[in-house]
Amino acid sequence: TCAQTTVTIQEKENAPIISKHIYGHFAEHLGRCIYGGFYVGEDSNIPNTNGVRTDIIEALKELKVPNLRWPGGCFADTYHWKDGIGAKEDRPTIVNQWWGGVTEDNSFGTHDFLNLCEALGAEPYLAANIGSGTVKEFTDWIQYVNHDGESPMANLRKENGRDKPWGVTYWGVGNEMWGCGGNMTPEYYANLYRQYATFMSSWNNDKGIYRIASGANVDDYHWTEVLMRDIPKHLIEGVALHSYSFVEWNDKGPAANFNEKQYFKTMERALNMETLITKHVAVMDKYDPDKKIDLIVDEWGGWYNVEEGTNPGFLYQQNTMRDAMIAGATLNIFNNHSERVKMANLAQTVNVLQAVILTDDEKMILTPTYHVMKMYAVHQDATLLPIDLKSDKYEFEGNSVPAISASASINKEGVAHVSLVNVDMNKAHKITLDFQKMKLNKATANILTSAKVQDHNSFENPNKIVVKEYEDFKFKKGTLELEVPAFSVIVFEIK
Ligand code: AHR
Known part of the structure; x- marks a missing residue:
């Protein structure tokens, strides 16, 4: 029945524009997202463009990916960007301490990522290292990618073969600072944020600079409250929020062979995004009634137990019609809150969590989530009804x-x-x-x-x-x- x-x-006067950036993606150095996913290297038999799989680039172009967040996630607060520039054979290694403990050769670095974004027509969103980095390391990165003139970092960029700056607008000031970013209290992080943000120059990047504070874990409204209260408005453009959908954190359930109970629980969590956004926005309204600061949901999606026989730290999972439900319902929530939600990033693009693309050697498939993202691309930059x-x-x-x-x-x-x-x-x-x-x-x-x-x-x-x-x-x-x-x-x- x-x-x-x-x-x-109903059409409404002054209804908000649904920012295309709500349809953003996230690619971390995690499992086979970058290495063995996006990036196969120039010498690979798999057709590639400067080492990045051409089939992935083509598929993502179809999605009209508006922005891509990189290099983490938790990885961001361990990453030292200078290790990923210059001659590839001279680059030091890095052990991915959060994800699988694997040693990476830093062959995919800043140039590779920003050139990929150019190929996709996507805005880069760089998540910087606050947890184990320094103000100098961070501000050098901005100068390296954005300064068009004579400066130490612009000169270094030119030496490395890139004359014009890429122009990076979106910057994350750390990631999950309440957890893997440094286990900080919100008060401590708010102060640290103020320090870092003070030294962030756009270096005359045309579109300026857009600073995103590491946001709350799910329903930690206190985190949002302290950030909104303690960070002066001239130092911040966006405050983040992370929320994933799973059965239970300690046993996230299978990605494909789930039962109705597990399905229902996942839906409850996914649909709870409505409550989360409403309540975080209410806190933001208290300190910022003019809605100058945006809410950025820069990690969301379904998170399940990994596929049998795969590295538990690689977060590789199948993607079913359940994920299509999560994607469709969550994007509807973001659209309907487009007055305050101006950007979001589905975790994670290739081979990790709720991926839009899965690869196996030369093979590639598009998941149900990919299809939802493509169907919904029509909302990008349209006016909300x-x-x-x-x-x-x-x-x-x-x-x-x-x-x-x-x-x-x-x-x-x-x-x-x-x-x-x-x-x-x-x-x-x-x-x-x-x-x-x-x-x-x-x-x-x-x-x-x-x-x-x-x-x-x-x-x-x-x-x-x-x-x-x-x-x-x-x-x-x-x-x-x-x-x-x-x-x-x-x-x-x-x-
Ligand atoms: O997306 C996987 C992980 O989830 C990220 O590294 C971290 O930010 C979050 O906890």
């Missing part, structure tokens, strides 16, 4: 979450898009999309769905889950009526 959900969509949603529930063993999640936008050409997710793994839900006074001439739609919620693409069957056209809807006087199948994502285009 189908229940009924109504989504009312606020919605009023009364959703039916998805119930499991006496608990419930809203079954339907939605968001909508209208782009510069006047084309509207509505994205709908039904997280209920057991039944379809009837939906009425009510467009009020908006004109409805023509609607088309795409769907991502599969026979089982545990379904995923594999190297043997890479196109098991792909986006398909969806025509099973009806126009009725200013409304659209449809039934969203269990665990599926639908995106409408309305002209």
